[in-house]
Amino acid sequence: MPKDNCSTQEGNQRQWLTIVLCNFGLNSLRVKASAKQGKTFLFFKKDDSDLKLIINDLIQKNQEPKSHKNWFWCGNALKGKSKLFEKELNLGSDIHYLEFWTDRNPEVEEITIKIEDLKRIPTVDNPKWTGNFKDDPEEILLARAIYGEMGGESYEAKVAVGWAIRNRVEDPKQRWGKTYHDVILQPFQFEPFNDPKKTVFKKITNPPTDDSIEGKAWQESFQAAMGVILGKATDPTKGANHFLVKNAHPWPSWAKEDKCTVEIGNSKFYKL
Amino acid sequence: MSKKEIIFVPALLLIFSLCVVSFWKLNSYLMPQKTVQKNSLLLKTNRPQGSLLHWDSEVSPNGLYRGDSYTGDYADYFNYYQLFITNLTTGNKQKVYAGDSHTLGWKWTDDSKIEIDYDCGSGCLATKILKTNESVSIADYQDGKMSEENGWKVKFTKSF
Numbered sequence: 001m002p003k004d005n006c007s008t009q010e011g012n013q014r015q016w017l018t019i020v021l022c023n024f025g026l027n028s029l030r031v032k033a034s035a036k037q038g039k040t041f042l043f044f045k046k047d048d049s050d051l052k053l054i055i056n057d058l059i060q061k062n063q064e065p066k067s068h069k070n071w072f073w074c075g076n077a078l079k080g081k082s083k084l085f086e087k088e089l090n091l092g093s094d095i096h097y098l099e100f101w102t103d104r105n106p107e108v109e110e111i112t113i114k115i116e117d118l119k120r121i122p123t124v125d126n127p128k129w130t131g132n133f134k135d136d137p138e139e140i141l142l143a144r145a146i147y148g149e150m151g152g153e154s155y156e157a158k159v160a161v162g163w164a165i166r167n168r169v170e171d172p173k174q175r176w177g178k179t180y181h182d183v184i185l186q187p188f189q190f191e192p193f194n195d196p197k198k199t200v201f202k203k204i205t206n207p208p209t210d211d212s213i214e215g216k217a218w219q220e221s222f223q224a225a226m227g228v229i230l231g232k233a234t235d236p237t238k239g240a241n242h243f244l245v246k247n248a249h250p251w252p253s254w255a256k257e258d259k260c261t262v263e264i265g266n267s268k269f270y271k272l
Numbered sequence: 273m274s275k276k277e278i279i280f281v282p283a284l285l286l287i288f289s290l291c292v293v294s295f296w297k298l299n300s301y302l303m304p305q306k307t308v309q310k311n312s313l314l315l316k317t318n319r320p321q322g323s324l325l326h327w328d329s330e331v332s333p334n335g336l337y338r339g340d341s342y343t344g345d346y347a348d349y350f351n352y353y354q355l356f357i358t359n360l361t362t363g364n365k366q367k368v369y370a371g372d373s374h375t376l377g378w379k380w381t382d383d384s385k386i387e388i389d390y391d392c393g394s395g396c397l398a399t400k401i402l403k404t405n406e407s408v409s410i411a412d413y414q415d416g417k418m419s420e421e422n423g424w425k426v427k428f429t430k431s432f
Contacts, residue, residue, distance in 0.1 A: 164394065
């Protein structure tokens, strides 16, 4: 509190303290302050102490009788007592101004600002999951999918899975959705995303970023994702939008040989 | 007795006793080490080897077993994912599953059975139930051997 180093001063209606929140959401504000009534000497009454609060250019009005409407804390009404301002504001992330104006010297006892929880945007160097895959930029979500599906396979296989996903995104009939998020998060299509209890889910939600084997696989998956999204890596799947690991048997009805476009490592790619 | 003999005999005795004490001390120092080495060798065969990352640890519903999964080097293709079961009564630890990086995870299905989940492609999930005393390697199920007759259940989900 600016009490000792920047206290309110004897003076008439002046701007005293301004708090600027830059790119924060403002959830609620609580201010506790007191204001004294001016003393009377013979027939003369000294000016009261008052405190005004302005939130984003809006003066917080005082509804109490016998008080100045534009001064939420009015010494004439409070007579030295404390008064609490408490309001749920729920203002989204932006620049917010909290201005305090004083008339003579009211006392501010408490200012509590509750700001919105900051949403972290996962990056390649800090890919820890926020708890919602929708917070991921598309290159991070695609990198997670590649890392989960082909983390242990070659770079070419990683690019191939990335392209199989991109081919779904760009499907003219839009059979799987319009975005990487729609396609990757479609239930039961990309198994690494389906069950939080599985090891692979733990892997893709918190990939190591160090120089370890997993860290290198994650970096390679991210490079493949960027290559696919930016079009720097050409499509080795020839337009495929499905893939199968060769181990499983029997294969689904759609996995016909004439639909198979390419075989990369242990996987076959299909264009349906 | 000459003066030399008087000094020589006690000196010989002293050297002999020093040797005996040194041997006894050295032996008692070496013996436990030998035992430890022996035990660690034994344990090594039943423990995850190399620098493995530990992912999950879950006790069976009856509290008799604990499963621990690890991942290792991608280059050790069929041994990348390893699942160990520890008998919590005897302390015996046994590798029950070794698989490649398409292994999704595992879970207890009852007191003595585990389900292994394997990612077989887009919209494809393969599962196998293992007993705690079984031992399975994905290397045995290559090229279409991951089938029903080999105990695998393969499920496909249509995407459109």
